[in-house]
Amino acid sequence: MTRNQPQPFVSRQDITPSPQDDKPKALRIDADLLIPGRGKPISNATLIFSQGTILHVGPTTSLSKDHARLEAERKVPFLMPGLWDVHVHFFGEASPSLENVAYTQPALAGFRAARDMLSLLDAGFTSVREVGGYGVDFKTGIDEGWIPGPNIYSAGAPLSQTAGHGDLHSVPLSLMHDKIAAGMPLALADGVDEAIKATRTQIRRGAKLIKICSTGGVMSRIDSPRAAQFTNKELEAVVEEARRTGLVVASHAHGTEGIIAAINAGVHTIEHGSYLTKEAIDLMVQKKIMLVATRTIVANGVDNPDTMPPDSYKKLLEIADSNRKSYEAAIKAGVKCALGTDLGLSNAKLGFHHGMNGREFGYAVEAGMTPLEAIEAGTANGPDTLGPQAPKSGILKEGFDADFIALERSPLEDIKVLAKPDEVSHVWKGGRLVKEPGRGVSILEC
Numbered sequence: 001m002t003r004n005q006p007q008p009f010v011s012r013q014d015i016t017p018s019p020q021d022d023k024p025k026a027l028r029i030d031a032d033l034l035i036p037g038r039g040k041p042i043s044n045a046t047l048i049f050s051q052g053t054i055l056h057v058g059p060t061t062s063l064s065k066d067h068a069r070l071e072a073e074r075k076v077p078f079l080m081p082g083l084w085d086v087h088v089h090f091f092g093e094a095s096p097s098l099e100n101v102a103y104t105q106p107a108l109a110g111f112r113a114a115r116d117m118l119s120l121l122d123a124g125f126t127s128v129r130e131v132g133g134y135g136v137d138f139k140t141g142i143d144e145g146w147i148p149g150p151n152i153y154s155a156g157a158p159l160s161q162t163a164g165h166g167d168l169h170s171v172p173l174s175l176m177h178d179k180i181a182a183g184m185p186l187a188l189a190d191g192v193d194e195a196i197k198a199t200r201t202q203i204r205r206g207a208k209l210i211k212i213c214s215t216g217g218v219m220s221r222i223d224s225p226r227a228a229q230f231t232n233k234e235l236e237a238v239v240e241e242a243r244r245t246g247l248v249v250a251s252h253a254h255g256t257e258g259i260i261a262a263i264n265a266g267v268h269t270i271e272h273g274s275y276l277t278k279e280a281i282d283l284m285v286q287k288k289i290m291l292v293a294t295r296t297i298v299a300n301g302v303d304n305p306d307t308m309p310p311d312s313y314k315k316l317l318e319i320a321d322s323n324r325k326s327y328e329a330a331i332k333a334g335v336k337c338a339l340g341t342d343l344g345l346s347n348a349k350l351g352f353h354h355g356m357n358g359r360e361f362g363y364a365v366e367a368g369m370t371p372l373e374a375i376e377a378g379t380a381n382g383p384d385t386l387g388p389q390a391p392k393s394g395i396l397k398e399g400f401d402a403d404f405i406a407l408e409r410s411p412l413e414d415i416k417v418l419a420k421p422d423e424v425s426h427v428w429k430g431g432r433l434v435k436e437p438g439r440g441v442s443i444l445e446c
């Protein structure tokens with residue numbers, strides 16, 4: 001590939017012809033234990049894949065003659081699907097003050113975030129759902145093959161009312177509107193017509209879901225996480241507009257009133273869900289609405305008071321406990337969960353940054369999931385947060401994307417192995433081996 005002529009990404013493994021014929025070569029990996037993502041783990045298992053798609057998964061003893069003849073490329077102790085983080089941001093911001101988004105040149109933001117792409121793959125995350133940021137653009141760059149990175153399913157700009165969670169409260173409003181028009185990945189909408197227009201604007205940019213903020217938040221300056229935002233009519237208009245294009249809506253929602261309003265408007269996922277009541281939980285079970293609790297940002301934010309503005313830290317302390325208790329209650333009641341961290345800053349010195357996304361598995365177990373359930377939430381359930389846009393991913397099964405990782409130690413015995421990139425020995429994305437012992441994820445390999 002020449003740098004000035006981007007070509008669709010084709011891995012070297014994909015184009016290696018088999019010696020017998022011109023058919024793409026099938027590759028084989030053997031594992032002492034294969035954790036499929038959904039369903040029971042299989043001991044002494046084999047996975048066969050070709051051209052980015054899984055062809056077969058099952059016990060090594062029951063392989064077809066053709067597959068049995070293949071020599072295993074790799075033999076690993078533990079094999080499982082590539083991990084999914086369903087709540088990330090790519091703003092390319094180095095400081096936790098959100099107002100900077102308005103003053104950072106997009107080229108610089110992209111440069112910083114490039115490192116996040118490598119960190120995510122290195123940590124075993126082959127797919128992310130980005131609920132606000134430059135993800136739509138990074139997806140294009142990764143798909144074109146400029147740098148390696150996860151599959152990105154992005155919402156484009158998160159929709160906020162004026163003075164809402166996605167507004168930058170100290171930035172002059174006229175400047176906000178200018179920057180948004182010029183491509184800053186935030187969106188302000190007031191009234192049904194603007195809500196519809198903002199939804200269509202994200203679809204136009206390539207969004208795979210729509211993100212709204214139905215309550216205030218922690219990192220925004222003047223609003224309270226408990227305060228409901230957007231009217232019911234605005235929320236319903238967004239959900240309806242998204243639905244007509246086959247997209248689901250994810251709602252940032254801490255406070256109960258905004259959670260219930262989002263549920264009644266028909267959103268697909270509740271993000272954070274810090275003040276869930278029994279009524280909210282019952283409705284989520286009944287309407288099959290998923291929860292993404294984002295414990296990583298909450299827990300690691302609490303542990304790093306010096307890294308965020310004092311007002312935001314105060315708000316974080318207020319929601320931290322009920323965020324955890326709501327998660328526990330939701331798991332107990334059978335709310336379907338996926339794992340999302342809310343990591344989004346490009347600065348490894350902050351104490352919360354891309355690469356530590358696997359910590360979310362440990363928090364899920366602490367909140368009441370078994371390790372196997374946490375793995376399902378962080379793999380197979382990931383695509384489900386995208387509704388009709390869900391790719392065939394997150395499960396080691398015939399016909400699914402060939403995204404998988406290998407580990408030296410069992411995550412079923414110690415879930416925290418998934419929190420450490422060093423424990424992830426191999427990463428395959430789209431059938432291509434991008435990390436193995438002695439060879440890390442490299443920007444020069446595309």
Ligand SMILES: [Zn+2]
Pocket residue numbers: 087088089131342
């Ligand atoms: Zn977020």
